[in-house]
Amino acid sequence: MNRKMLFRLVNDLVMTLLMLIAMAYYITGNMVHEVVGVVVLLLFIVHNFLNRRWYKSIFKGKHNLRRILQIGINLIFLVTMIVMMISALLISNELFPFIPINNDMILRQIHVQTAYWGFIIMAVHIGLSWEIIINSVRRMTRITGTSRIRTIALRILAVLIVAYGVQSSFEGEMGSKLFIYNPFGWFTDNSTLRFLIDHLSIMGIYVCGTHYTLKFIHKQQKREEKQSEIA
Template structure:
């Protein structure tokens, strides 16, 4: 498959990740007025979640050669880190789809799952935030493939620096450690700031992984 198709898929997955991080409340806050309260934010969240899962299946299929080679060859530090990160993404995706199905009030409601809601909510919130971290690290592994211009890389680095502030003020560390029992969507300053903060957080982890990978490559020579 061509590079354009692969890059388009990667961008679509990143955008959907950002949108879904807003939870159900994002769609109600951003679009509810346009539909005069008739918009079912939960349904949209579930549909987009299924779409993201399908895109992941396509992504995995296109990169099936990597999966087949996991048990082959020797492992150095860099390959070990890459494997752990990729495995982390896959585990989070699986937890998200399973917990999402358990919590579904629309797309999968026909399954009639009525038990385990408390576990599913905690698992979904925990997996979604660790998913954001692992996906960002995954992007960092391939950042030099996406961004070759020094100015663009500098912009990403600046975003990453702001991401430290966003990570703290948005309280993501609480979600990653389950110290926050429920997801709080703060749209007091609008959706654009919410999106910027989460883009910056993704840039933060991507840049950290990028520099770690560069150091590994340098000192492994």
């Protein structure tokens, strides 16, 4: 693996973990939340700079169902992140208190709701690129061959992560957080580590769901291409 790809993976991994820490607002406190948020903003800018060629290629080439989904999700994720970060700057109490906002209740609601939706969309965004990520990790670890045992073990692990993620999603009332704004916050007694594990498992639901949906779409497209060739 070249250094540029390794840097991209590290940048995205750190950004993902920090976004999850930023979501643990009632565990970390406001100052940590804002500092982490600024770091996430910088990493997000780096992420988009490294992937700037993708924006130039949006209207080029063939647009099949997979690519249309990828473009749509990526653009929605971009807009969600921009709205979340702008609202964060406007309601900042620690790092940017000089920004005059008289009534920030609406901005707080926008920030919180876009944060939770951004969390889900981010997981789908990762799922769209999961095959690329896995191939990059294989090259980095020099795993070139295939192993049926390894494949089965990884699929069992994926099922366990999804199962735990579903449980964590219900226990954490994730559905309510997406559609209902609670001005008093969603309090939790979990530690930061438990919070990260729970939310990583919830991400696993959407990463796995997106990845295997794309594999299904790819197989269907191949089947249709073969049928058209036979006809």
